[in-house]
Amino acid sequence: xxxxxxxxxxxxxxxFYIAGLILLGIVVLSFIVSLFWTPYxxxxxxxxxxxxxxCMEHPFGTDNFGRDVLSRVMAASKYTIFISVAGVAxxxxxxxxxxxxxxxxxxxxxxxxxxxxxxxxCFPGILxxxxxxxxxxxxxxxxxxALGLVFAPTFxxxxxxxxMEIKELxxxxxxRVMGVKPVRLMALHIFPNLVSQLLPATVxxxxxxxxxxxGMSYLGLGVQPPDASFGKMLSDAQAYVRVAPWLIVFPAxxxxxxxxxxxxxxEGLRVRLTKGGK
Amino acid sequence: xxxxxxxxxxxxxxxxxxxRKDPNPKPVLDDVDFGIRDGEILGLIGxxxxxxxxTSLAIAGLLPDNANITEGSIKFAGKDLLAMNNRERRAxxxxxxxxxxxxxxxxxxxxxxxxxxxxxxxxAHKDPTMTPEMRHKAITDxxxxxxxxxxxxxxxxxxxxxxxxxxxxVLIAGAALLKPRLxxxxxxxxxxxxxxxxxxxxxxxxxCHKLHITILFISHDLSAVRGFCDRVMVMRDGxxxxxxxxxxxxxxxxxxxxxxxxxxxxxxxxxxxxxPANVDYTTSPVLKAEGITAGYxxxxxxxxxxxxxxEKTDNKVLHDVSLEVYPNEILGLIGxxxxxxxTLxxxxxxxxPHEGKVNIKSTSIGAIFQxxxxxxxxxxxxxxxxxxxxxASGKKASxxxxxxxxxxxxxxxxxxxxxxxxxxxxxxxxxxxxIAIAMCLIQEPSLIIADEPFxxxxxxxxxxxxxxxxxxxxxxxxxxxxxxxxIHIVRQIAPRIIVMNDGRIVEEGQTPEVLNSPKSESxxxxxxxxxxxxxx
Numbered sequence: 001x002x003x004x005x006x007x008x009x010x011x012x013x014x015x016f017y018i019a020g021l022i023l024l025g026i027v028v029l030s031f032i033v034s035l036f037w038t039p040y041x042x043x044x045x046x047x048x049x050x051x052x053x054x055c056m057e058h059p060f061g062t063d064n065f066g067r068d069v070l071s072r073v074m075a076a077s078k079y080t081i082f083i084s085v086a087g088v089a090x091x092x093x094x095x096x097x098x099x100x101x102x103x104x105x106x107x108x109x110x111x112x113x114x115x116x117x118x119x120x121x122c123f124p125g126i127l128x129x130x131x132x133x134x135x136x137x138x139x140x141x142x143x144x145x146a147l148g149l150v151f152a153p154t155f156x157x158x159x160x161x162x163x164m165e166i167k168e169l170x171x172x173x174x175x176r177v178m179g180v181k182p183v184r185l186m187a188l189h190i191f192p193n194l195v196s197q198l199l200p201a202t203v204x205x206x207x208x209x210x211x212x213x214x215g216m217s218y219l220g221l222g223v224q225p226p227d228a229s230f231g232k233m234l235s236d237a238q239a240y241v242r243v244a245p246w247l248i249v250f251p252a253x254x255x256x257x258x259x260x261x262x263x264x265x266x267e268g269l270r271v272r273l274t275k276g277g278k
Numbered sequence: 279x280x281x282x283x284x285x286x287x288x289x290x291x292x293x294x295x296x297x298r299k300d301p302n303p304k305p306v307l308d309d310v311d312f313g314i315r316d317g318e319i320l321g322l323i324g325x326x327x328x329x330x331x332x333t334s335l336a337i338a339g340l341l342p343d344n345a346n347i348t349e350g351s352i353k354f355a356g357k358d359l360l361a362m363n364n365r366e367r368r369a370x371x372x373x374x375x376x377x378x379x380x381x382x383x384x385x386x387x388x389x390x391x392x393x394x395x396x397x398x399x400x401x402a403h404k405d406p407t408m409t410p411e412m413r414h415k416a417i418t419d420x421x422x423x424x425x426x427x428x429x430x431x432x433x434x435x436x437x438x439x440x441x442x443x444x445x446x447x448v449l450i451a452g453a454a455l456l457k458p459r460l461x462x463x464x465x466x467x468x469x470x471x472x473x474x475x476x477x478x479x480x481x482x483x484x485x486c487h488k489l490h491i492t493i494l495f496i497s498h499d500l501s502a503v504r505g506f507c508d509r510v511m512v513m514r515d516g517x518x519x520x521x522x523x524x525x526x527x528x529x530x531x532x533x534x535x536x537x538x539x540x541x542x543x544x545x546x547x548x549x550x551x552x553x554p555a556n557v558d559y560t561t562s563p564v565l566k567a568e569g570i571t572a573g574y575x576x577x578x579x580x581x582x583x584x585x586x587x588x589e590k591t592d593n594k595v596l597h598d599v600s601l602e603v604y605p606n607e608i609l610g611l612i613g614x615x616x617x618x619x620x621t622l623x624x625x626x627x628x629x630x631p632h633e634g635k636v637n638i639k640s641t642s643i644g645a646i647f648q649x650x651x652x653x654x655x656x657x658x659x660x661x662x663x664x665x666x667x668x669x670a671s672g673k674k675a676s677x678x679x680x681x682x683x684x685x686x687x688x689x690x691x692x693x694x695x696x697x698x699x700x701x702x703x704x705x706x707x708x709x710x711x712x713i714a715i716a717m718c719l720i721q722e723p724s725l726i727i728a729d730e731p732f733x734x735x736x737x738x739x740x741x742x743x744x745x746x747x748x749x750x751x752x753x754x755x756x757x758x759x760x761x762x763x764x765i766h767i768v769r770q771i772a773p774r775i776i777v778m779n780d781g782r783i784v785e786e787g788q789t790p791e792v793l794n795s796p797k798s799e800s801x802x803x804x805x806x807x808x809x810x811x812x813x814x
Contacts, residue, residue, distance in 0.1 A: 172655075178671070
């Protein structure tokens with residue numbers, strides 16, 4: 001009994017967890033600060049200070065229009081975080097709403113829902129998102145919806161398998177015998193028990209979503225100029241990689257921090273929530 | 279004499295689970311001191327949480343990483359086990375110390391045939407003198423010894439093709455293959471029915487004599503060790519409170535706690551102050567089921583196989599079962615494993631598609647299940663569970679009225695208000711089963727179906743649960759359909775009894791008549807097994 005009340009702790013999982021939180025903290029902090037203050041206006045050009053290397057006035061240097069890279073990196077974190085969080089939220093809602101009923105009812109409903117999900121999954125995700133954006137136009141909203149749809153089947157699968165496992169347990173049978181209606185059963189009896197499986201999946205989803213978003217922005221189909229996201233900044237910096245490497249290094253570093261941080265946190269969460277991954 | 283040489287000597291062993299918050303917690307094992315004599319069967323008895331499993335794990339060297347032995351030593355045949363390194367300990371496991379666990383269904387690899395699993399045991403302890411033929415011979419001999427008539431055939435089978443009892447035999451064969459000097463059996467029979475339990479106990483005794491294996495037998499069931507163990511130790515809160523020869527401890531216990539355990543194990547209704555309620559059989563039944571036939575769908579593989587061989591296999595588990603439960607009655611339903619008891623109640627509860635009619639007078643019918651671990655939702659508090667039950671029965675579940683009702687029902691089940699905010703993992707097995715009953719009660723059902731509610735509980739919790747059930751029956755006039763393989767309980771509290779075998783009702787009638795003059799073979803077999811176990 002006493003063993004169940006405390007969460008599982010293993011030294012290496014704690015190291016991952018803390019390292020992940022620190023990395024993630026750097027990105028989130030720059031995002032929060034950017035909402036109120038950036039050293040310069042991220043969109044203000046300065047012809048006199050083009051392609052300046054890192055110095056006292058511009059710690060991260062400036063780009064080909066003389067815009068401050070530090071300010072732009074901070075502003076870019078806003079779009080990157082917003083798109084990944086909103087996209088994952090859509091995927092989570094759609095995936096849960098489809099996956100739990102599929103697992104709970106089984107049979108025809110299960111096959112139909114999973115057929116739909118599997119058809120989305122059998123295309124390369126980025127391709128599907130690119131097609132959607134190409135058809136509906138390149139805007140932040142469309143990118144979010146496209147990525148949300150592409151990621152939904154992953155969450156649906158997690159929910160489906162978890163539900164199939166849980167619905168056989170006595171407490172669900174008990175609730176059915178008591179006369180609890182299916183919708184309530186799924187929402188209040190089954191869903192809370194899926195959280196420990198959904199949380200790591202969500203964090204991993206955030207990381208993957210960010211990679212997709214960066215890829216799309218890099219191809220020019222995501223965030224539109226003059227706004228910045230990490231992927232967009234990398235794509236813009238390509239032409240100057242020899243003369244101004246700082247244009248690549250700083251956004252790339254932030255991207256690495258964000259994604260690595262998310263992966264580490266997800267690993268730490270998985271170990272904590274599932275008591276040693278068993 | 280060799281019998282008096284101690285093969286294992288545990289010296290003042292103290293063990294605890296220190297955490298960062300609490301570096302000096304209450305020890306799980308407190309100054310445990312005993313010896314196991316060579317060639318004897320030593321029983322270790324105690325309620326859940328008394329430390330009996332920890333003692334066995336300490337001897338086998340399989341303690342969890344966060345366990346800390348603060349004091350004492352364990353000597354195996356003169357060697358100090360605690361001074362050994364992991365490698366040496368691992369080499370001893372299997373060869374010198376074998377173990378059998380409680381749950382035979384999860385202890386075998388489902389993807390390996392029995393023959394391969396057993397061979398794995400031999401190859402893991404590399405013995406260069408053994409050729410594959412010798413290994414095969416050793417395995418077939420051992421399977422024959424544990425009671426399989428056709429060992430060659432069993433070796434090709436997979437775990438899912440064996441029954442629980444057969445799996446436990448395979449595990450015993452695996453443990454005995456290396457001829458260990460000590461065999462630790464951790465509740466090897468608690469998930470088996472009475473008939474199988476008796477045969478497993480007989481097998482272990484035979485092995486003990488034939489192969490000269492010493493056995494440490496752990497159980498929460500005092501009566502199971504009767505006539506099986508040579509000596510018995512009783513544990514409570516990490517301490518050994520009593521030890522004596524088996525016959526002495528069971529006939530005239532000197533320790534008060536042992537006596538209490540013994541009383542609980544007997545579930546003697548006179549001592550507990552229970553008596554079956556009077557039932558009026560002229561009133562109309564609360565539950566009337568007629569001609570229930572049910573079964574499970576076959577897998578694709580089985581369907582293809584059946585088609586090829588053109589055999590008509592019957593996949594029905596229940597055949598034309600009819601029964602009635604009267605108001606205020608406790609109806610006992612007994613039968614061995616696989617007799618269709620669980621399928622029957624699933625059909626009655628409407629969880630399984632079936633043929634036939636089920637008429638129930640009231641709208642609500644309660645159920646409690648066997649497993650206290652999964653009977654409550656781990657994500658919610660006790661209060662939520664009861665409120666949910668109230669809401670499901672169509673009543674208001676919030677406000678002070680509802681809270682008063684919830685507290686009242688909880689009190690009736692012997693738990694007070696402080697349990698309202700607890701979550702399932704903070705409760706013991708017995709408490710969880712009581713919450714499950716409270717959830718039924720709050721819906722005011724006319725019938726509660728209880729599926730083996732005692733089988734996972736220790737003797738004290740079982741006695742309390744039984745008392746609660748009879749109290750409810752007397753005070754609320756709720757009828758019970760009690761499914762169990764413990765005839766002893768049924769004999770004392772159920773006025774009427776139904777015996778099932780192979781999906782059919784083979785006998786039905788007043789309990790004394792059925793049990794005193796059994797007409798069918800299966801009832802006789804159940805009674806024989808019960809007599810052997812309880813020595814009644």
